[in-house]
Amino acid sequence: MDQRITEPDHFSPVSLYGEFTLTSNRKVRYAVSLTERDLIVQRLTSTPVGRNKVVLSLKDCVGCRAYRGDDNADPAAYLAVYLYPLKRRWMSSGVSRQRVEHCFRLAALQDPRANLEEAEKWARAVRERSARQQNRDEVSMNKLSRPCRMMLLVNPQSGKGQALTLYNNHIQRMLNEAGIQHTLVITERQNHARELVREADLSQWDALVIMSGDGLLFEVINGLLERPDWEEAIQIPLGILPGGSGNALAASIHHYSGHQRYLCFEEEKQDTYAAVNTSSPDMP
Ligand SMILES: Nc1ncnc2c1ncn2[C@@H]1O[C@H](COP(=O)(O)OP(=O)(O)OP(=O)(O)O)[C@@H](O)[C@H]1O
Structure with missing residues (x-):
């Protein structure tokens, strides 16, 4: 049965689709769809769709990488997506940006090079879209080349x-x-x-x-x-990462930029997925 998510998400059509499993349990598959704005990860079960769907905003994505694993006998390639979404802080009502890594395993084919090419295609597509999403909001980002x-x-x-x-x-x-x-x-x-x-x-x-x-x-x-x-x-362009004692200037710039968000380095989460089958219908 074709289980592709073909409906537009927030009026943004799906441009890339793949099916994945968790590394720890390859029996559970995940459908991964890339739209202009989001990466949508959906567990493929018989339960209602909405309950298992995770929408990762590309505005929160700082990077994406495709690579081969260490095991030369394994034809799989990997796709790691790095995001810093806003999350509630521990024991606090405030929110901060915290790192989340999603790692997908692509092993649809026996040819390691083909799997890597597929992972690289995904990585490029995620990078391009996340850059576009961020540039839409951050005027200053346009001044920096990528x-x-x-x-x-x-x-x-x-x-x-x-x-x-x-x-x-x-x-x-x-x-x-x-x-x-x-x-x-x-x-x-x-x-x-x-x-x-x-x-x-x-x-x-x-x-x-x-x-x-x-x-x-x-x-x-x-x-x-x-x-x-x-x-x-x-x-x-000049930037400042607070490393001093007072950091008054960094705090002022942060305040007047209107960003009431900052990074929290204490908590981290790594979600690891494995791809067993991928396809890519509409890569521009
Ligand atoms: N390796 C170094 N050893 C000693 N002084 C240094 C060194 N590198 C830079 N400096 C000097 O230290 C001075 C103070 O540094 P900086 O303002 O960055 O830190 P701070 O005074 O601890 O922070 P804050 O301004 O937040 O209190 C700088 O003006 C710089 O000239």
Whole structure:
């Protein structure tokens, strides 16, 4: 029986469809449908449709990756989707963004290359749609090219000295999953960032991001303004990831941007699915 979800979801037609099983229980299949706005995961059972349907908004998706497993004898390919949906915080009425990974296994064919090609097609389609969904809301995102190349400056001494730990434990993975190439610069002393930015070939970078307190951002701005091409240099997108003690500037920017949401690094969930059969009717 053809169980494809063909009705439009929120008036958005399905462009890619596949059937998956949980890794732990390959008897339970999941229908996965990609629309312009969502990735819809639906357990295929005889129970009413709505009860088993999970709609993952592509606005929450930061990245997607296709890859082969470690076992060369296994022809399967994998599709990992990384999302940061808003979730209620533990023991609190507030919400924050928390990481969720959905990993699908594609093993419809015996040819490992064909499975990988299928997974890559899905990954491209998810990436394109999530970028479109996010650009629709975030005007500033249009200024950044994708894939983006970023210089990330981390002050290991800022705050309680936790900036580098935050980078190692969270930020590095987030950037990799979002497909953002970055060069890490660990500042060694006062004015290191200022001198570096003053002399750097800025054409290599789409953005400069500092992970520190206010002090390092001021150094970077001063370094940009000291360049002979300062009028052009100061146009480069600047970002700040709070790593200091007060983080007053980061908090103000966050507040005035209108975003009442932030990331929570404490809780994580990994949902793992396995694909046993996939098809793709209408890939544009
Ligand atoms: N490796 C380093 N060792 C010592 N000082 C550094 C180093 N790297 C950068 N700095 C200097 O530390 C200064 C203070 O850093 P920053 O403002 O980022 O942290 P903070 O003062 O702890 O944070 P906050 O402003 O939130 O209180 C910066 O102006 C910078 O010149």
